[in-house]
Amino acid sequence: MTDLSSRDLLGDRKAVIDAFARRHRFKWYEAIPWLAAIACYFLFESYHALGAQIFATILFALSLDLLIGFAGIVTLGHAAFFGVGAYAAGVMAANGWHEPLSEVLVAAIVAAGVGFASGLIVLRTAGLTLLMQTLVVAALLQELANKWSSVTGGSDGLLGMKIDPIFGLFRFDLFGDTAYVYCLAVLFIGWLIARNIVYSSFGRSLTGIRENTNRMHAIGAPVDRRKLVIYTISAALAGVSGALIAQTTALVGLNTLALSKSGELIIMLVIGGIGRLYGAFIGVPLYMIAQDRFSQIDPIYWYFWIGLFMIFVVVFARGGVLGVFERFNQRRRSR
Amino acid sequence: MSDFFSITTSILFHGLAMAMVLYLISVGLSVTMGLMGFVNLAHGAFAMAGGYTLVILMKQQNLPFGVALLAAIVICVVLSLILERLLYRRLYGGDELDQVLMTMGLIFASVGAATFLFGPVSQSLEPPAMLRGQINVLGREFPTYRSFLILCGALLVTALWLGLERTRFGAQIRASVDNLRMAQTLGINTSQLFTVAFALGSGLAALGGGLGADFLNVGPNYALEYLVYFLIVVAVGGLGSIRGPFVAALIVGVSDTAFKYLAPQYGAFFIYAITMAILLWRPRGLFGQSA
Numbered sequence: 135m136t137d138l139s140s141r142d143l144l145g146d147r148k149a150v151i152d153a154f155a156r157r158h159r160f161k162w163y164e165a166i167p168w169l170a171a172i173a174c175y176f177l178f179e180s181y182h183a184l185g186a187q188i189f190a191t192i193l194f195a196l197s198l199d200l201l202i203g204f205a206g207i208v209t210l211g212h213a214a215f216f217g218v219g220a221y222a223a224g225v226m227a228a229n230g231w232h233e234p235l236s237e238v239l240v241a242a243i244v245a246a247g248v249g250f251a252s253g254l255i256v257l258r259t260a261g262l263t264l265l266m267q268t269l270v271v272a273a274l275l276q277e278l279a280n281k282w283s284s285v286t287g288g289s290d291g292l293l294g295m296k297i298d299p300i301f302g303l304f305r306f307d308l309f310g311d312t313a314y315v316y317c318l319a320v321l322f323i324g325w326l327i328a329r330n331i332v333y334s335s336f337g338r339s340l341t342g343i344r345e346n347t348n349r350m351h352a353i354g355a356p357v358d359r360r361k362l363v364i365y366t367i368s369a370a371l372a373g374v375s376g377a378l379i380a381q382t383t384a385l386v387g388l389n390t391l392a393l394s395k396s397g398e399l400i401i402m403l404v405i406g407g408i409g410r411l412y413g414a415f416i417g418v419p420l421y422m423i424a425q426d427r428f429s430q431i432d433p434i435y436w437y438f439w440i441g442l443f444m445i446f447v448v449v450f451a452r453g454g455v456l457g458v459f460e461r462f463n464q465r466r467r468s469r
Numbered sequence: 470m471s472d473f474f475s476i477t478t479s480i481l482f483h484g485l486a487m488a489m490v491l492y493l494i495s496v497g498l499s500v501t502m503g504l505m506g507f508v509n510l511a512h513g514a515f516a517m518a519g520g521y522t523l524v525i526l527m528k529q530q531n532l533p534f535g536v537a538l539l540a541a542i543v544i545c546v547v548l549s550l551i552l553e554r555l556l557y558r559r560l561y562g563g564d565e566l567d568q569v570l571m572t573m574g575l576i577f578a579s580v581g582a583a584t585f586l587f588g589p590v591s592q593s594l595e596p597p598a599m600l601r602g603q604i605n606v607l608g609r610e611f612p613t614y615r616s617f618l619i620l621c622g623a624l625l626v627t628a629l630w631l632g633l634e635r636t637r638f639g640a641q642i643r644a645s646v647d648n649l650r651m652a653q654t655l656g657i658n659t660s661q662l663f664t665v666a667f668a669l670g671s672g673l674a675a676l677g678g679g680l681g682a683d684f685l686n687v688g689p690n691y692a693l694e695y696l697v698y699f700l701i702v703v704a705v706g707g708l709g710s711i712r713g714p715f716v717a718a719l720i721v722g723v724s725d726t727a728f729k730y731l732a733p734q735y736g737a738f739f740i741y742a743i744t745m746a747i748l749l750w751r752p753r754g755l756f757g758q759s760a
Contacts, residue, residue, distance in 0.1 A: 202566065206566075208565060208566050208569055210510075210569075255745060255748075255749055258749075258752050259748065259752045259753075261506075261508065261565060261708075262502055262508050262700065262703065262704055262708060263704040263708075263748065263752065263753070263754070265508065265510075265569065265700065266697070266700035266701060266703075266704040266744075267704075267744075267745065267748060269696070269697050269700060270697060270701065270741045270744055270745060271741075271745075273697050273737070273741055274738065274741040274742065274745075277735075277736045277737050277738045277741065278738065280736065281734060281735060281736055281738065393693055393696065393697070394690075394693055397573055397576070397577065397693070400569075400570065400573060401573070401574070401577070404570050408566070435581055435584075435585060436581065437577045437578070437580045437581035437584070438577070438578050438580070438581020438582055438584075438585060439581065440574075440577055440581075441574045441575060441576065441577030441578030441579070441580070441581060442574070442578050443574070444570060444571070444573065444574030444577065445556060445571055445574040445575060445578065447570075447574075448560075448567050448570045448571040448574065449556060449559055449560075449571065452567075
């Protein structure tokens, strides 16, 4: 009896491991964003600066997707970690430390620290209270950055940053050629990390927490610890993204910590599709390119249209671009 | 000593006036949260609409203060009913994330619409001549408009509480907040109830936004800028509670005034710190039901 069940278990185990390995394997379409990014480098030479911004923001959106899409932690204050990372890198660069990669590392560590500390407090709640607390953490940091102007430059923003060439070889140029490649490379590393998390058993348990927190408690999963870990990792990735933006634009302002920043990021993610790992790769470029185009014509109405569009996506096109695509695919298959 | 006394009085006075405004705006949010569990982040947009309508009607149509205020409330109630039918209704009982996203979209749309209609500069409220200047109460001078605000708020709060405690409609709302399914089983038309509660909440928000235009500047970014205050009041007070938000509004109003007066170099820092501390102590808010 015991033999039989243990053999069954072993067989199952192998099947499960195989299934996991299959899921984890790279698929051909995962190369598309990267090939597209490389192609764009040669196709749109005058837009390299915008491209760098887009890559850094994709990393930011990816970190938010880990929280909202996979762990089910709906936050309104994700800009807090972006801003902390940006200020960490910015303050270093403005005060005599000019090496870019170590700045990114420090930004990640500082943001992770803030994420861990605030996560200890905010993750105890859920729903509206959680929304409020994440918002308050960001507002608190923004107020700190605003009032502590001797370090942060206050409402004028942090100026006078100097960045050394990467590895001492590649200088940040006016056209953003270096920035483009640099941000793309960092995004790639960040994406690998996020992808590994999502497909790991840790990632699966996060999905479990999102779907049914009580049941995860019941089967003995350390729910609170898992949430705290993903919150900290996500904060670190957001911090890296902030550092990238700070280094490539050589400017850090209070708006990096603002609610509108978090809100816009959520919109970008919704447009692409939340909880799909690639939503960020579609939503962010769409949003930022459209913003770049339209704001030259009509900056005032941008928010109005983007708000309407968002309502439309939530009410009629759930899951964003990827969601619509998936449904289209399913319908085609079921025929 | 008398200096200390006068400072305390003035902080309490202005804090109370601010608390009234915050409470009027936020109480509707607490009720919608408690009734349907709907996270309506765009609640502040109704307050903004109320503020704009009041200011614009007074400035451009030269309507008297009372009439303009009434018109603002009516317009916002109608607006909220339309939006409730068109959008909110689809997401009742749905995913919290969808609600957050949809109302976030509404906030952004409201920012754009306000900029388009009224320009990027914030509007200021000109109280009628009767409510300007100072009023003498017990040998001390107080600004008339803010005294009026406190009086108005106190009357409304009393009416609201009496209405919820003593009327059939109030009993139905309380029953539905406590247990929605049980209320439905007993034959309460909760869908209709919710529409009415939503409209009432939006009307109160419009009133608060209109009256409180001299605390919370009526500009295009209203719904984004003050969202944190409304959420604090609701979350610290306890979701679904009617009295909790009042206590929370008092705490926020008085401490905000006190810190801005006594330690302006820290700005709103302490409000946020206090909020986090209270929720660390009581994660469900001061008057929240324990699970």
